[in-house]
Amino acid sequence: MKMSKSIALLVIMLLAVTAVFATGAKEIAYPERDISAIVPFGQGGGTDVWGRKVMEAMAKELGVAITVTNVTGGSAGSIGISQVWTSPHDGYVLAATSETPLTIPVTTPITQTSKDWDYFIAAGSPGLLCVNAKVAAARGIDTLDKLAAYGKKSELKIAGTTGGLWFALASLVSDKNYGNWPFTWVSYGGSGPAILATVGGIDADLVVASAGEVKDYIRSGQLIPLAHMDTAAYTFTAAAAPIAIPAITKAIPGIAKYLPLQQWLGFKVPADTPADVKAKLASAFKAAMAQPDMTQFAKDQIAVIFNKSGAEAKAMAQKSESNLCWILFDLGKTTYSPAERGIAKP
Amino acid sequence: MEKSSLRRADLVFSVFLIFGSFFYFLESLKLFVNPFRRTWEAVPAEAVKDTLTFWYKSPALLPFLVSILLLLCALVLMHIARKEGAKLDFIKKEKIAAFLRNAEFRAFIITALLLCVYAFALIPLCRSYLNVFRGFRGFPFFVATFLYLFAMMMAFGDKQKRHLLKSLLVSLLASGFVTYAFGTLAKIPLP
Amino acid sequence: MELLYLIEEFVKILLNPGVLIVLFAATALGTIIGALPGLTATMGIALLTGLTYKVPVAYTFAILMGIYVGGIYGGSISAILLNIPGTASAAATAIEGNLFAKRGKAPLAIKVTRSASIVGTLIGVLALALIAPQLSRIALQFSAVEYFLLAVFGVLMCGSIVTSDLTIKGWIGGLIGLAISFIGYDVISGAPRFDFGNINLSGGISLIPAMIGFYAIPEVIKALSLVKSGAAPALSEEAATKKLAAAKEKDPNSWLITLKHIPLILRSALIGVGIGALPGVGEDVAAWIGYDNAKKSSKHKETWGTGECYEAIIAPEVSNNAAIGGATIPLLTLAVPGSPPAAVLLGAFMIHNIRPGPMIMVDSPRFIFYIAALILAAVIALWVVGMLLAKPMSSILKIPSVYLMPIIAVLSIVGAYALNLKRFDILVVVAFGIIGYILDKMKYSAAPIVLGIILGTMIDENFRRALIVNKGDPSFFFTNSWISVVFVLIIAVVILKQLLPERIAAKANFKGLYGFIAAAVKKKG
16 A cells, blocks of 8 residues: 555654754753743743743843743642643743642652752742731721721632642631631632622621732722731831831740741742753842842732752752641641641641 | 334344433442442441532442433333334344445445554554654654555545555655644644 | 724734734635544644744734634535534534535635624624723622632533433533542642642643644544544545536625625624623534524524524624634633633643633733734634635645644644643643543534632632632621622522423524524514
């Protein structure tokens, strides 16, 4: 048959082409071509916004383009993260990340923990417990004290994403050993939809989210910030008049032992990436964070700059990992126990 | 497809759907009892009690409903097919042989096969063996696409020299264009 | 007010030469895609969504809307010239349109359908700009309950209307789509579902690769099997010489012909907008109903079928193009696509981080007008492009499937991969393509399956969210708001209508609805 002949011909051509071009690859200094960065969450979220900003700044330092792609799906961004892990560990595929992907080893069959990654932590935004303004007016819960009094007796609905930092914090508030406020947890696919549902005020009354994500709604008066999810009070300065926000520990002191549970954003590479590549990335990251417009950007995003890499960043990631994974495990929300993944107890 | 054979296909498909919905139901049951797929010993009694009290939170709720509705629909489909005279009588040698000789069926098999070869053999193979140009990273994709296009055009065209040359040219141009336009111009990483 | 916004957005587009050029090119491409048998507007949008993922957002929507408008129009060209509707929505146009061509009047028929398409699209856009904001205002009061009912309504309606064989097949398709949509992590509980421990499946089946698989690959197989069995379409010598002779004759002005039929145009446009707005029922059904309505109400019934009846080509073209605006209304305000191309558009919006739905007027208040203005600009592009492409089109249509279809298969794979850079998505395209072909042979329409995949998570999450908010008590479906009561009633009617004894086996259920709408329109007219 003619077809089989033509296929045979093609195979021969293919082999010939391979033979001609299969010259040995020479080592060239990193980076010699464009880098791609994968954001494991949707566009417009904290990880995406910061990931793009940091990559843009680093591209200037490294002298190559960094293309940013959102690869969403899975639990805690597991699809995007595992895609980076399965790519060659050569520094040409970076993973933008937040603290949330740290819960991947206990919620999915993926076994890599923070030990297997090296972190570059740029910044983070404080967590705020916010209430829908109309609900607050109707039920008289516009301050943390009033909420604490109200919250213990009757039920409120709190929106958020199952798994991850804000879920852990909200769960602690409603857990009988700590806040014991009988919240109904209403789950959404991302912090964006959860915040919108709270702004709508029909399906949810409260939301825990980063200040950067809720700033516009606080400014427009649709949401009222009630508590800073940390041990110290916080002043929200992005509104017309500064808003003083008390610490959650003022109402629920018991939570303090799990704190600080903070948001942080940045990127990571597999730990077995060649050392010279990692060193190059670290110096580019430092230089990127030192660029003059970075401070203004952080201010706009209501974020605190961390600017950590190397051992310092890894330690920070490991602490978050151990806190988050064990809280989720204690709440019965994990498939695998942190112990079997070798994650130390806090 | 003419109506009698369509109803036969419906009959076969309804049987397939009935099995499928049973399977889906069983999987949903597992999901209901043990949503986080712990080992069975590790499922605490408290968690099962929780699941029963808050049944409406279970991730298996809608899958249950869908599997039951699918089963019902499959039964109705089976009923209609049988009422309209479909029987499982076509599993005979000559009928199957006639089916296999059918031009459309052959086109389907060739297209599906070549597509699979392209996606799961040619692209990965070229990716791992032909990534030789540092400045032209689309090269493996280009080769794979060219081979696929040419094979397809040869498989479906007449076997004349003119067509062969034309196919060669068209597949070369098309794979070159796709590689350049998407890989180089639009910077889409090619498979 | 709405019209002012529309004009403002329209002027913005006109003042942006980059967008304008892209829109013209996209409309031309859409017209070609629509005209080529086997390439549909839906498939064009699905492919381009993947391929333009990296293009700046300002251009992306210009490209997609251009393809949409061009694609729906383009189908009529091949319907007239070859008697093969390039897109399903042009099937009604082919009946009389091809008779024009046989008489050697193809250019005139193409010109008339072009002006009819332009007028139809225009009316659809006006409806979109005027109705959508009001509808989204109502939809703003939606809570989980209404979202759930809305999504159920969408799948149900689509399932009962689009299938060409048994209604039950539409429902089975919808259920299969729902079952597929449940694969992956559950948002409410965080539990993995139906992934069988596979890391790729745990991310769920991505919408766009599934859609490319369902819409593009079966067409490739079908077209190539025609080549194999020797039934490839070609222009006959005779037709070509006839056309040549007729081209020398002086034709009457196509705009005058079209505008002579204003009452018919208005009626057909209303049908188009209404049918387009029904979930999942697309331009093709609109065209048939428009055609049928025109035939029944015609004062010159004797001219139908002679190749001289303008009504028979104007009515379906006005209806199917007006359906574009109609289908976009629920797409933007309720996130329930009105037609298969709109379903693909919904996927495109979502990957570009625009969440259509009741919040759209809050999130991106101008987006509705922006899309309406894009369609409006695409209509103008269509005018120019239609004139430019009229001549070369007959040679473009001669590209044999044997060269074209393999390239489409390659583009499907590139497009699906480009979106998420997941190798698994290539597998999804191939697998769903093969399954889609088999299902298509058994007369299962892809539309309810795709709508099931799209709306599955919306149904699942909102159902449980509503139950959680109300502590497991399902009575809120009747007590939540008047909107939910209306939805429950409509859904009950749709189901009951199907379950009445005789109707279980009713072949073309769509006839019932079609008669109903035709009668209603007639009463008004």
